[in-house]
Amino acid sequence: MTSAQTAAERIAELRSDIDAHNYRYYVLDEPSVPDAEYDRLFKELKALEAEHPELVTPDSPTQRVGGAALAAFGQVRHEVPMLSLGNAFEERDLIDFDRRAREGLDLPTGDLLGEGAELEYSCEPKLDGLAVSLLYENGRLVRGATRGDGSTGEDISTNVRTVRNIPLKLHGSDWPAVLEVRGEIYMPKAGFEALNARQLETGGKPFANPRNAAAGSLRQLDSKITASRPLELCAYGVGRSDGDLPDTHIGILEALKKWGLPISRELRLAKGVEQCRDYFRDIGEKRDALPYEIDGVVFKVNSVGQQRELGFRAREPRWAIAHKFAAREEVTELLDVEFQVGRTGAITPVARLKPVQVAGVTVSNATLHNMDEVARLGVMIGDTVIVRRAGDVIPQILGVIPERRPESAREVHVPEQCPVCGSAVERTQLIKRSKGRESFSEGSIYRCVGRLACQAQLKQAIIHFVSRRAMDIDGLGDKIVEQLVDAGLVGSPADLYSLSFEQVLALEGFAEVSSRNLLKAIDDSRMPSLARFIFALGIPDVGEGTAKLLARALGSLDRIACALPDVLVYLPDIGLEVAHEIHSFFQDEHNQLVIRQLRERGVELQEEGDVHPEFAACATLAGLLDNLNIPFIAATGAQRLADRFGSLEAIIGADWLDLRQIERLNEKAARALRDYFDEPANAARARVIEAQLKEFGMHWQSERKAAEGLPLAGQTWVLTGTLEAMSRDEAKARLEALGAKVSGSVSAKTSVVVAGPGAGSKLIKANELGVAVDDEAAFLKRLASLEA
Template sequence: MNDQNTDQIKKEARRLQKELTGHSYQYHVLDDPVISDVEYDMMLKRLIEIEEEFPQFSTPDSPTKRVGAPPLTGFQQAIHSIPMLSLDNAFNDQDVLDFYKRSVKNLNREDILYAAEPKLDGVAVELKYENGTLVQATTRGDGVTGEVITQNVRTIRSVPLKLHEVKMRAPSLLEVRGEIIIKRTDFDRLNKIRLEHGENVFANPRNAAAGSLRQLDSKITASRPLDIFVYGTGFVQGISFQSQSLMLDTLKDFGFPVNSHIKSGLTIDGVLKFYKELEALRDSLSYEIDGMVIKVDDIFLQQQLGEKIKSPRWAIAYKFPAMQKTTTIKDIIVQVGRTGTLTPVAILEGVNIGGAMVSRATLHNEDEIKRKDIRIGDKALVMRAGDVIPKVVKIIESERKGDEVPFEMPVHCPVCKSKIEKVKLDKSIINKCVNASCQAQLKERIKHFVSKKAFDIDGLGKKIVVQLVDEGMLKSFADVFFLEKEKLACLDRMAQKSATNLTRSIEKSKNISLRRFVYALGIDHTGENAAKLISERFSTLKDIMETSEEVLEEINGIGPETASAVCKFFSNFENKTILEDIIYSGVIITNDQPVIAESHDNPFNNKRIVLTGTLQSMPRSEAKKQLEKLGASVTSSISSKTDFLIAGENAGSKLEKAQTLGVEIMDENWFAALLKKLV
């Protein structure tokens, strides 16, 4: 490659490194993203390609360094420059007032102002920056010595690898302290994936975060949805702070995420008032908090107050009421989901957890019950977290009296009485009702069918669906489109106007994209993303119905379980009849994805392709975009599974590897000519 082209690649690498770092700051610090996640991922993928081909353009703080490093054999230990002390706890207003009185006495002044912040339920860490670059990350450990987890922390997108120096120059040394967390929705998604793979679920987000940070293989950590909020500093050289609030403002300017629910300049009465406000916000926050941290705002006053052996005198944690409580499991019942999966549910002695009465908790599956040895009559520790379904954390075995009853999964469906089948899913066994006419399944399937991301039928809520199924007015998906206004108006809580609005909404929903239609069918293992990938590959519903498992598996992102489930669904005679009825009702399915040319005209369709070298006719990013429109999967590395290598000028090592592996090589002229014909 000539010097001019090398300079262009170097400039592109530097631009991408800078822009990706800026986009992370916009997303995690300012909470104001300017590009989509997909665009970010595409830019990151391109930067990875460049740095793989031109390692001399990689930098220690490049965003690509977040993807994980070779596994460690163990964790080293490091001593904190300044001990990471724990906090004393307050459990009521009087405890906080006593803390205030001690401060007044020690400082001999009453005009003390405070900063108050949510007490995050995560894992405390310390990040060490030298001249603005992250050089080490450690856990809190015992407060004096922590474990070095630098490789793992580097994978967290919200942790700046290099400090932003827009408003001021980075100090020569800065130790920043924060809390690593997993947000609630990310935690639920993580546990769902673990259940699907037959793995044990995490008890709570904090345990998940702690386990993720202690992985010897940082690639595992990189796959976990970790996040951070910073709250303070350790040892600092080259900069000083007058107050806690000004320190946090400075850390935010340097690129660190700082919690938006922090208040400063509070009197002690203001602190107690803010505690009530924060407690009311608790369930609506996207992350777990278990209290509020109160700190003297003035750092000079903090230094005057000093520390005790294990905790500072200038801060205290005001804990919220417990979100975990012990109660009795009165019974275990079984619910049937839309795919027929049986889920055991614990019926509890009602208990108030965090301000809400809890009388039920999910037990996930039969294997989970066996693993935790859960029995009817047991005393159990139950956890509630916001809107998440309460769950049994563990059994209190010391409370057993001997009359507890072991649970046995029923052999027949509790709703339709059909025989239950045991289906292996990865490492676990799930129990399923395979009767497609089961009313419990039908209700859940129709709820999904009419939901916002599917047909989006306004007015057809859960209670109405249940009523329509119970009344025999809905026996399949297709029946939704044949509901009559006069019969609807006769239902309980359904007047003439409501019936009219519902039928209008049903009529409006009849124009639907192929992607949403496939998702609406609720096929096993076929969520939003799988439906999108399938609709990108096929032009019509008929094409999908006639395809094979082998063709589906060739789609990048579609695995054998999804391919099998899709083919099984569309080969079922009853399902085919329902689909015919849906089309007959007037439903029109359009494809909002790019139409891919037929295989015999389009040599790129469903092929794995690698681009290398410099293309004269277009940027490689544009070539990639066009190839993906034509159904190709464009990857960054050559393997024996690669179908084509499209080689521009100065193709380099990838061309040599393709020749060695016998991969078909296409030059730019041939590629451009084919593209002109197809696009």
């Protein structure tokens, strides 16, 4: 520092120089000074800031060392959802993607006389790291967040500030006032190897691969640990932007680079799918020489205008695709096969392997799926096997090398007793129901019959019960559940609602505040929606969607619990096998006890009501006859019987002469019908089904409530974008309760489109067709008036 300079001026000068050196080093890959000179400047800046702490600012290069440890991460809702990409695993998939994109843009696709129009694509490697969002306001980094589920992520602002190549303030002056940068934080190969070496030296556990190391480093509550890890960012796009940006994807990335954000050095422009294929092959050949791990290539339509026109489907854009590399294979030894017990008691074989590097990851375990797969592979313990990471993610055994089989090789046998609780292990049976008979065959799954007496099943059942999409008990993670079960404090989900403060306080890692917080979270979960509760119960083959359907259609737990399989099949997408699983679950005495205890301990279900109007009087007499699977009585014969007799009792009591008078009902069918109902059990079954249809209001003679008397009867609504005040599922349920049909696509018949932030192609199409559009405020106002 010269005599004429003040400390503030010298600090500003040093910061400017260091930022410039960081930009040339990390972004341009053109370091301008030796490391020693950089270190000298950095040391001088630190010394000056120590002498003048009042001059320290958050965006100083010295403020990357991390701060005080956090108690937990907050949540960040993405204003523009961070969508995942569709995958291409073969060249055919990429060609089909290009064809769909050109068709979506109404471009000529080519024929025998011409090649058609070609699209321009941006091409860059698909880094194997963690997707993040960086928010800059007036050029300064104010927030960092993980992708999370695409709608909501974790606030990792403190941690991203420690990543060396993320600028704390943007270069230049023409950036938007608000700019959300999307990118991948990863760990270079060299940094990963050095980190694992340090882990081993200090007695720590090495990381399995660079992606896990990057993700684990970013999710440290102590940002000082993050600061010590060799992380880097590669920007690949933008989310929200309050300002003008270039009209091409590559143009946007070049602007980000100009503003100090690193982008891929392998970024290229390709014209047409053939150049994309060439790029994919070129990157594949140099993959091992790259300083970071990649698992494929991302292709994006380069024109931003064309991106908007193509829009989105489900949770992925129509204008981008990830072309994944083929699975990599290695050879290793199968040391043993162990059996794990899942939530439903399924006994699953897991291969224990001699550790081997597969696609940059150390693999020591692989899935064998089930015993049918073991038999198909012909695998034995001691075999030399071929291991593959399918899609570079899930290790699996691809095959056996028979000529290397040792004499000591042993067959794989399913244990007769559960490896966790010692209960019997039984093979499942598959029941095929057809006209007039049931046939049984052995299934591929073996199950422990111990149910919740088996600690493995109990732990998994509780973990599922408290999960975010089920009862959503915050803070009750896997390890805490294991503690509760191991300590004998929880033997069923109902026991969670009887835990005392003293019991929780005695658990490892709990103090007064954390104990009270956990008990409050449990208490806050006592009023779940019916759909959440059904999903939380963990009924086999009943996922979140089926749980919502059951809750919406039947309206109450009591109805669902007593519903016969023959009645459940009237609901869309519920087949007979799933219907039997639901019915069997609620007939089980232990499950009945758990549900009763949950209610006794204060769990009160919300959103219960009548059978949904959509299903009022939905059953027909012909449909009932057809579902009884009477031999030789198909749908057309069932309809003729219904038309002729008009009631189930008349059909049950019909004599031979009555049946012979029905046109085109042959003698074989008539005799089969008479034989069927001559069995008292069959007649009784049919009567019980009809009685329940009447009880539920689903009988053909029931009052038809459907949608005629509801305010939105006959209307079709579409939801698009992100809603702030409620989830899309809640909005859909409320619209359906008002009589509307909620569709996933916009057409000329659409009544209203509700467009939240991030709305894409559906909003564009609605405007083109002149369909009415409500923003969220207008939608909420309309709901309030309709529901009043």
